[in-house]
Amino acid sequence: MADFISRRPIWSIVIAIAVALLLALVFAVWSPGMEAVLGRKRVFLSALFNGVTLGALYFLVASGFTLIFGLMRNVNLAHGSLYLFGGYVGYSAGALTGSWLVALLVAFLAAAIVGVLMQVLLFRWMEGEDLRQTLVTIGLSIIFADLLLWSYGGDTFQVTTPDWLSGPVQLPFVVALRSNGEAVMMTYPLVRIAILVGAVATGVLMWLALNRTRVGMLVRAGVDDRDMLAATGVRVQLIFILIFAFGAGLAGVAGVVGGTFQSLQPGEDSKILLSSLVVVIVGGMGSIPGAAMGALIVGLAEQFGSVYMPTYAVMLTFIIMVAVLTVRPQGLAARR
Amino acid sequence: MAAIDNRTTGYRQPAGEGLADWVARRGAGFWIVAALLAAMPLIASPFWLVQIIAYSLILGMIALSLMFLAGYGGIVSLVQMTVAALAGYLVAILGDSAVTQISLKWPLWAAVPLAVFLAALFGALSGALSVRTEGIYTIMITLAIASAFYYLTLQNYTIFNGFSGFNGIVPPVFLGVDWRGSQAFYYLCLGCAAIAYGVVVYVSRAPFGLALQGTRDNPRRMAALGFDVVGHRIAAYAFASVIAAFAGVLLVWFQGQISPGTAGIGPVIDVLIIAVVGGLSRPIGPFIGALVYVLLRTFSLDLLEGFGLDGKRYQLVIGLGFLVIVLFSPNGLVGIYERLRERHERSRESRASAMRIGGGAP
Numbered sequence: 001m002a003d004f005i006s007r008r009p010i011w012s013i014v015i016a017i018a019v020a021l022l023l024a025l026v027f028a029v030w031s032p033g034m035e036a037v038l039g040r041k042r043v044f045l046s047a048l049f050n051g052v053t054l055g056a057l058y059f060l061v062a063s064g065f066t067l068i069f070g071l072m073r074n075v076n077l078a079h080g081s082l083y084l085f086g087g088y089v090g091y092s093a094g095a096l097t098g099s100w101l102v103a104l105l106v107a108f109l110a111a112a113i114v115g116v117l118m119q120v121l122l123f124r125w126m127e128g129e130d131l132r133q134t135l136v137t138i139g140l141s142i143i144f145a146d147l148l149l150w151s152y153g154g155d156t157f158q159v160t161t162p163d164w165l166s167g168p169v170q171l172p173f174v175v176a177l178r179s180n181g182e183a184v185m186m187t188y189p190l191v192r193i194a195i196l197v198g199a200v201a202t203g204v205l206m207w208l209a210l211n212r213t214r215v216g217m218l219v220r221a222g223v224d225d226r227d228m229l230a231a232t233g234v235r236v237q238l239i240f241i242l243i244f245a246f247g248a249g250l251a252g253v254a255g256v257v258g259g260t261f262q263s264l265q266p267g268e269d270s271k272i273l274l275s276s277l278v279v280v281i282v283g284g285m286g287s288i289p290g291a292a293m294g295a296l297i298v299g300l301a302e303q304f305g306s307v308y309m310p311t312y313a314v315m316l317t318f319i320i321m322v323a324v325l326t327v328r329p330q331g332l333a334a335r336r
Numbered sequence: 337m338a339a340i341d342n343r344t345t346g347y348r349q350p351a352g353e354g355l356a357d358w359v360a361r362r363g364a365g366f367w368i369v370a371a372l373l374a375a376m377p378l379i380a381s382p383f384w385l386v387q388i389i390a391y392s393l394i395l396g397m398i399a400l401s402l403m404f405l406a407g408y409g410g411i412v413s414l415v416q417m418t419v420a421a422l423a424g425y426l427v428a429i430l431g432d433s434a435v436t437q438i439s440l441k442w443p444l445w446a447a448v449p450l451a452v453f454l455a456a457l458f459g460a461l462s463g464a465l466s467v468r469t470e471g472i473y474t475i476m477i478t479l480a481i482a483s484a485f486y487y488l489t490l491q492n493y494t495i496f497n498g499f500s501g502f503n504g505i506v507p508p509v510f511l512g513v514d515w516r517g518s519q520a521f522y523y524l525c526l527g528c529a530a531i532a533y534g535v536v537v538y539v540s541r542a543p544f545g546l547a548l549q550g551t552r553d554n555p556r557r558m559a560a561l562g563f564d565v566v567g568h569r570i571a572a573y574a575f576a577s578v579i580a581a582f583a584g585v586l587l588v589w590f591q592g593q594i595s596p597g598t599a600g601i602g603p604v605i606d607v608l609i610i611a612v613v614g615g616l617s618r619p620i621g622p623f624i625g626a627l628v629y630v631l632l633r634t635f636s637l638d639l640l641e642g643f644g645l646d647g648k649r650y651q652l653v654i655g656l657g658f659l660v661i662v663l664f665s666p667n668g669l670v671g672i673y674e675r676l677r678e679r680h681e682r683s684r685e686s687r688a689s690a691m692r693i694g695g696g697a698p
Contacts, residue, residue, distance in 0.1 A: 073472065075472050075475060075476060077475075077479075122663075130472040131412060131472065131475075132662060132666060134412075134472060134475055135608075135612055135658075135662045136659065136662055136663065138605060138608065138609075138658070139655050139656075139658040139659035139662055140655075140659065142605070142651055142652075142654065142655030142658065143652060143655035143656060143659065145651070146649060146651040146652040146655060147652065149651075150649065150652075270483075270601045274479070274480060274483045274601075277476050277479060277480050278480050280476070281473075281476060281477060281480060285473065285476075311491050311492060311493075312488075312491065312492075313491070314484060314487035314488065314491065315484065315487075315488055315491075317484075318480070318481075318484035318488075321477075321480060321484075322465060325465055325466075325468065325477065326465070329468040
């Protein structure tokens, strides 16, 4: 932190001012002049919160994607299919047992098993052939999409929110003042907040696991130089399988999460894949903090875009990607 | 990537080569296929002529532009279908269509060149954006660009007319020929495809193409030799995009309409599938891949139901076929053919040498 400030004083000031402005916008009671420019505060706040929670979902998907890419140089274009697969399986498990947590667990395990099978049966035999692996994942994504369409049909599914997470909750942000001076507080669905907390917890746990454990050390070493790690006698194949299982499992969990506050339907796989592509391109490929940063940016851009410029919401995300590619082709958080 | 073989196609043109040599060097297979294609209207019904062969030629041209980038430049770009769709959209916007409030009704000689130019410019710009990063990132960035274009056409109503797109676009009457007729349209596609094929073969052997293949095999060495690697790659994008843009113009005339679905994620991936299944090592590969793709797409329903399966599962067939090709023959169908021929020649050689020895195996 201090290191960053000393290296980039101007950027630090810009970021600090932006954060301060944002906090002021969130906590202040808006004057009529501000409402004229920015619209109702309720709209602004819900766009902000929806953006952050959408970012949390993108982070869950993209962190697995970026881990797999960073370690195995495998652009897994079937990652969106794993998301949709996890979502459908979680939906079935949830409908069967009635428990949301069981749905999460089953989705994680099912997607992880598929991921392990993909790594063991296919990618292991074509190591170092980046393009061929990518082509295989494209073929797999087509096959998965059709198999899922076959077994679940074209209907829209929604995973039921458990009772203890349903309903709105009041947040300590003033949205507006009534004419009698009474403050109207912001209310927000509890489940989205739970998802945000869960994603942040996952991110912190991943950071701890990567930076404080032995396996994490091996993974980081593998990201830096896979061949040298293998040469020191580490069984890299085991680590690959572990990471593939974990990344795929996260995608499966994200499927249930996405199915809870969005919906599951054919075509959702390529949508989420594209979002995580942009997240990873913006954040920097192979970097977990980059994925978090990119997910936040993309989620916010999508939500604010759809509120303030509805026709070009997708273009806003794209413009951000182009801007990042022009200024820092390697992504915001990548070291190289 | 094994699919992009190190095939050096460079050779020095022998001085004073006659027409007869040129004809002979093409080989018998080339002339048989050429004659067959030229005489196709005599043997094929209008359905086959336009819906199968002309469509394959158009898709083959789009895939050819990808093959040029991937095979000679090592750049797997997913933006070629988008370039083609943009050219098609521009023809509809600048030219004539049933959406009269947007179409500008420019004459053909102005609309088509401008459409091709703008689409090629778009391709070159996407190239400039994606060549800054290396190798496998290109797929991700071009996929993101392609999907951004798809969503733009879906959401924009002032220029791209949103979900419904444009319809009522017809091939023009030009040079006294009505290109709407099935024979005329077939020959138009054939002519364009033949020119595109010839130009790609020529460029692959020209200094630019050789330098491009150098940047594919060893960019650092090429940079050390003084070649502008990024410049070559962007130029390759621009060149390939011109081919894709012409194919896009043909495509919009073929379909008579254009909508966001033309540029969707599915078609974008399909072009990659066509190029890979056909083979990325030779310019003929994409056309073979396109023919197989169009045949599968047209007849999969009958074929699958003939085997007693559900006819709706044709995506599954395409996906499995693609997977099998990628897993077992990185050079696609062309690679399978070459391998078979090599094996045949080797067995003939070994038989011949066995005869010379006198068959006296110990």
